[in-house]
Amino acid sequence: MYHIISIRDFERKDLDYLLDRAQEFDNGNYRPRMLNDKLAALLFFEPSTRTRMSFATAMARLGGRWISVDSVEASSIVKGETLADTIRVVSGYADAIVLRHPKEGAARLASEFATVPVINAGDGAGQHPSQTLLDLYTIRQSMPVEGINVGLLGDLRYGRTAHSLALALSLYGVTLHTIAPGGLEMPASITLELRERGMEVIEHENVQEVLRDLDVLYVTRIQRERFPDSASYYNVASSYRITPDLLDGVKDHLMILHPLPRAGEIDPAVDRTPYARYFEQARNGVPVRMALLHEVMK
Amino acid sequence: MSRTDPSRGLLVSPIRNGTVIDHITAGEALNVLKILGITGSTRECLSIATNVESKRLGKKDIVKIEKRELRKEEVDRIALIAPQARINIIREYQVVEKKGVEIPKVLKGVVRCPNPGCITNTREPVESTFEVLGKGLHCLYCDWLIKDDIASHII
Numbered sequence: 001m002y003h004i005i006s007i008r009d010f011e012r013k014d015l016d017y018l019l020d021r022a023q024e025f026d027n028g029n030y031r032p033r034m035l036n037d038k039l040a041a042l043l044f045f046e047p048s049t050r051t052r053m054s055f056a057t058a059m060a061r062l063g064g065r066w067i068s069v070d071s072v073e074a075s076s077i078v079k080g081e082t083l084a085d086t087i088r089v090v091s092g093y094a095d096a097i098v099l100r101h102p103k104e105g106a107a108r109l110a111s112e113f114a115t116v117p118v119i120n121a122g123d124g125a126g127q128h129p130s131q132t133l134l135d136l137y138t139i140r141q142s143m144p145v146e147g148i149n150v151g152l153l154g155d156l157r158y159g160r161t162a163h164s165l166a167l168a169l170s171l172y173g174v175t176l177h178t179i180a181p182g183g184l185e186m187p188a189s190i191t192l193e194l195r196e197r198g199m200e201v202i203e204h205e206n207v208q209e210v211l212r213d214l215d216v217l218y219v220t221r222i223q224r225e226r227f228p229d230s231a232s233y234y235n236v237a238s239s240y241r242i243t244p245d246l247l248d249g250v251k252d253h254l255m256i257l258h259p260l261p262r263a264g265e266i267d268p269a270v271d272r273t274p275y276a277r278y279f280e281q282a283r284n285g286v287p288v289r290m291a292l293l294h295e296v297m298k
Numbered sequence: 299m300s301r302t303d304p305s306r307g308l309l310v311s312p313i314r315n316g317t318v319i320d321h322i323t324a325g326e327a328l329n330v331l332k333i334l335g336i337t338g339s340t341r342e343c344l345s346i347a348t349n350v351e352s353k354r355l356g357k358k359d360i361v362k363i364e365k366r367e368l369r370k371e372e373v374d375r376i377a378l379i380a381p382q383a384r385i386n387i388i389r390e391y392q393v394v395e396k397k398g399v400e401i402p403k404v405l406k407g408v409v410r411c412p413n414p415g416c417i418t419n420t421r422e423p424v425e426s427t428f429e430v431l432g433k434g435l436h437c438l439y440c441d442w443l444i445k446d447d448i449a450s451h452i453i
Contacts, residue, residue, distance in 0.1 A: 008441070082422050105417035105439025109424055124415045126440055189443040192433070 002296045003111040004119045006127040007164045012171040018291055019137050025294075026287035035064030038297050041094035042068040043086070044121070045077065045101045050260060051121050051130070054285035055098050058293055061286065067094060084113045091115040096297050099123070117296035125158045131259055132164040134288040138281040139216055142255055145169070149213050151177040151204075154220035154240060154265060156186040161259040162220050163190055170199040177214065179204045181222065181236045207240070212249050217242070217275075219258045219265050243267040247275060257281050310345045316364040318386040318393075319376065324349050326379050327359035329449040333375045334363070342366055355382065375408050377401040379449045404429050409444065409451045416440040426453070 024030065040059050044052050052068070059066045077086065083101065087110045090097055099110050100121040107120030107127070122128040139145050150169055156162045156178055166176055166186070176199055178186050185203070194201050204210045211217065219242060227233035241264060242256065258266060258278040270276050322330055327348050336342055343364040352358035359380075367387050368376075376383055377399035387395035407425035411418050418426040418439050428435040434445040444451055 006441075083417070083420075084423050101417075102415075103417040103420060104413060104415045104441070105437070108439050109417050109422055112424070123417075124440075189445075 002117050003107075003114075004117075004129055004292055004296065005107045005111055006120065007129050007132050007167045008127075010129075010168070010171075015133070015136065015168060015171065018133055018288075018295065019140060021291035021295065022133070022137050022284075022288045025290040026284075030062070030290070030294075032061070033063035034294060035059065035062035035297055038062075038064040038095045039093070040064060040066045040096045040098055040293060040297075041090045042066050042098045042121075043090065043100070044068065044070050045099075046122070047071075048100050048121070050282055050285060051100065051128075054282075055119075055121065055130075055289050055293070057286050058289035062290055062294060064293070064297075083109060087113045087118075088115075096293065119292055119296060122160060125160050126163075128160045128164050130285070130289055130292055131161050132168045133292070134281065134284045135161070135165050135218070135257060135259070136168055137284050137288050138257060138277060139255065141280075141284075142277075143215060143253060145172040145174065147173045147175075148215040149175050149177060150216045150218060151179060151207065151210055151214045152186075152218050152220070153179045153207055153242075155184045155222045156180040156220070157184045158223070159220040162186070162218070165218060166190065166194055166199075167197075170194050170197040173198075175200045175202065177202050177204055177210045179207045179210065179240075181240060184222065207242070208246065211246060212251070214254060215251060216255045216257060219256065219262070221258075221261065221263050221265060224263070237264055241265060241267060242270055244269050244273060247273060250275065310347055310360070310362060312391055313345075313362050313364045313388055314391055316362065316366050316388055317368045318388060319361045319363075319368075319380075320358070320384045320386060321352065321355060322359035322361065322376075322380040322383050324355065324357035324359055326449070327361050329379050329452075330359070330361055330376055330383075332449070333379070333452050334368070334372055336363070371408075373397065373399050374402045374405070375452060378405075378408075378452070401430050404438075405435065408453060409435060409448065410453050411437045411440060411442055412444060412451055413437065413440050413442040416442060 042055055056066055091114045096117045098119045098121050099107050101123050104124035104126035106123040111118045152162050191201055222237050224233045254275045255277045256275045260282055327346050345362040347360040349357045383399045385397045386393045405428045409428055411426050416439055427438045434443045436443050
């Protein structure tokens with residue numbers, strides 16, 4: 001049985017295969033009723049808009065159906081049911097489970113108790129492999145991923161998308177530039193792991209010093225709750241804000257990506273520049289998730 | 299070693315039945331007891347020697363536990379903090395089994411994950427699971443890495 005739990009489980013050829021499959025779905029090379037008789041259970045124990053809707057959209061586009069739980073309050077979890085029991089029960093209803101959960105390792109646990117494939121749709125500060133695949137997919141649409149310079153900006157400590165993406169990029173000979181406020185730097189254990197995988201990781205004090213060298217700038221949300229008070233939050237957040245002025249002299253093909261939702265990290269005026277690719281990135285969630293759902297249920 | 303000749307060294311009685319853990323890293327004897335779940339309120343008869351001269355280690359600790367033979371999973375736990383320890387199983391004053399300790403590749407239910415957000419720290423019916431790497435212990439659920447002070451995380 002094929003589960004999609006963590007980017008660490010994938011070799012480069014697996015990622016390339018899934019990205020190629022996503023491209024075929026994106027090009028319309030598929031039968032519209034490919035998952036006609038299939039049912040996916042979308043178990044979202046944490047808020048999500050894009051991820052949940054794009055999984056539902058992907059199912060619908062393939063002619064499949066879905067059932068869902070959208071909050072802890074609406075589920076048996078409030079009655080004290082364990083996730084393990086929930087997963088065993090739902091395995092009896094659906095052909096695949098898509099899980100978003102606040103605890104790290106929840107998807108791994110689910111895969112041990114499920115009798116159907118599990119797709120991790122984000123577990124706490126842990127992994128979010130379908131997001132990483134759509135990030136890679138978006139980059140690959142514009143340039144070969146091999147050997148490029150990628151900047152990760154923002155909350156690199158708690159931001160799961162940044163960790164997953166960095167691990168995936170380490171398979172492509174990418175040079176990684178990290179730019180994070182004090183206290184929100186990439187955890188040392190992850191930086192070590194990236195370097196052990198042969199990746200060059202360069203830490204920067206501010207985005208200006210590296211912006212002109214970058215092919216991709218990946219911005220993540222700086223969450224207000226990570227700061228003791230709103231003054232220190234605004235201080236930090238404003239010094240990490242991307243504005244059109246900052247983009248003077250950058251490479252023509254620079255891509256600015258963001259997993260969304262954004263708070264104030266990217267000035268809306270940047271949306272009108274050719275560098276802004278985050279809405280296209282969000283749209284790519286559909287073909288990528290079509291590829292994943294089809295792969296685990298075919 | 300003779301019990302009547304204090305100049306020859308340590309005066310710890312031989313035990314009749316039980317386990318002698320020798321060559322424990324100096325200073326780790328109390329942590330070894332903690333790992334074995336032996337506290338002041340348990341009934342085992344114990345002898346503990348710490349910072350004893352050792353040809354091999356310079357200094358070492360020794361623990362003798364009467365009427366208890368260590369099981370495999372208990373030995374594995376000791377390996378985390380005292381990799382050079384030797385376990386001697388004693389029956390009727392004779393050493394009937396000698397074994398080294400071996401750090402297992404995977405530790406199940408031995409170490410608590412320090413990450414409060416890890417699924418293994420909830421009511422779920424799973425044991426913590428770590429793979430043992432050169433750089434530390436890696437949680438197979440949440441990917442947390444324990445690099446030092448492993449003893450304080452032992453369940």
